[in-house]
Amino acid sequence: MESPVLVEVLRGDVVESVHRGVIAVVDAEGDCVFERGDTKRAIFPRSAVKAIQALPFMESGAADAFGFGRKEIALACASHSGEPEHAELARTMVAKAGLDESAYECGAHWPMEQKPALALAATGARPNQFHNNCSGKHAGFLCTCAHKGISTKGYVTAGHEIQRMAATALEEVTGARLQADQCGIDGCSIPTYAVPIRNLAQGFARLATGSGLSEKRFEAARRIFDACTSEPFYVAGTDRADTKMMQAGKGRIFTKTGAEGVFCAAIPELGLGIALKCDDGATRGAEVMIAQTLARLLPEGDDLRAELEVQARPELKNWRGIKVGALRPSSALTQ
């Protein structure tokens, strides 16, 4: 099945580029209430499932043992921008577990957003592993290991207990059987397993409703959603899509981006989970897709719907600040 064009990039009144993709909106029982493209297709969810990968961090009691609050829990689910607050909070998290940067196995990189990267460079410093956009998730892994008395050495490899716990949580929540030949290595060196888009969406509906989950897991999921929606800066950063959508949502929507054009999301009040993939991997395309999909599920007249529709139609300005174009959802996404 061809993926439909879901996003148009306009220059003036002309469509200059397009983004195709697949979207599934599913309830906790697995019924698809909205779909575009082949939702049975398996994709690498990448960082869009960090909330699931953080379940062992909550369920093991590690988060509570170290006295972590919403900010720390949000950071454990984050693909952050490496702003000073993000890097510092990751450092304090592992310090509480008696660890430092030397325990990390995610690698260092310059903040991916231009502003924090330039700000860091202007100080004369270089990035360390706390600036890695995944440093909060890795803090969660490391703190869970420390709490359970597991060696942290090699904690990023598929065979390590912490990764097996994360993989099991992903299987249980999504109902998908993970396969070794459908496994890649993520940017931060942990395994990423391909999961059908429809299963990812159902998984987030389950996290949002508790349907099919143990009471303990639903409580962990509830606290994760509460942390991320309360502290959206710690899930992403200044001017980032997740932060802006969850700030606008005031607790009503959970969203999480993943590399190569992935988004997972949930609307607890509707009992729905969402997963999508922009086929070409473009973040700009995936951001329009998720904002418009969330908007269309909300009732007309809802302020959040109106705000998300604005976020789904960003203006493009050139180097002099002149408006030269815009992104917009295609008719396949609005109708």
Add this chain to the structure above:
Amino acid sequence: MESPVLVEVLRGDVVESVHRGVIAVVDAEGDCVFERGDTKRAIFPRSAVKAIQALPFMESGAADAFGFGRKEIALACASHSGEPEHAELARTMVAKAGLDESAYECGAHWPMEQKPALALAATGARPNQFHNNCSGKHAGFLCTCAHKGISTKGYVTAGHEIQRMAATALEEVTGARLQADQCGIDGCSIPTYAVPIRNLAQGFARLATGSGLSEKRFEAARRIFDACTSEPFYVAGTDRADTKMMQAGKGRIFTKTGAEGVFCAAIPELGLGIALKCDDGATRGAEVMIAQTLARLLPEGDDLRAELEVQARPELKNWRGIKVGALRPSSALTQ
């Protein structure tokens, strides 16, 4: 007509993302020797036609009047990385015409490549208009105005004589009629007109062969190709695709990228021009498409073909330097 998948992005052995596109390889008479997708489709060529936009700079005598050599001519055709050499050469070009940064109307931006942006930030400086990736093209416009005694004020607008000269050159070389309702504003504020992909390819075949051009225009084109292929650092910059391809080509191939996934190119020894568009606007997709298209046109056993085939299959490494995947041309592009 659906554009075919031309590039696959692999993570491990799994195709994670894909890029679709349109490619035309055309001779100077307009005969298509290779095509994929709808090559009659009009696209914004963006910066991929800077060599054509630089024709008035050569034909007016401006380049010679100011004593410019290959580096300056290459920079006039460049989308450069804003490295110190690029910014400094743009400054000296307009200085020879008695102008300074205040004449520029392209806007300032941080270098788009991370390394030069961080290097500039580390000095405590901020970018000026000489760092704009189009500052060489604008130096060409400004020097041509100065040489011809035309006011530079508003030189970026469609109605200004220098833009009318550039548009006329584009029409004459490509044989396409430019239309006001198919015009957008480019990143550097000048107009960009939509042109059918097939016409763009034919235009570059004409520049490479002189067929259908006046002797004066062919001489200007010959000098532009010679400058760009001799000084490819000044067309792009460190580690950039145009620079690497033309360095490998040793004068045998001309290539030029444009924003939103465009490439134009020529192989003078074969009398062929090439134009392509990655539908989603991704530079990484367009780079694989152009390298593989150039490679397939060259004879088997040719060292340049082998080198371009390597450039068409870049490895993807993660933050720790572990190989996690690769880009590769699809079977629709290799067969």
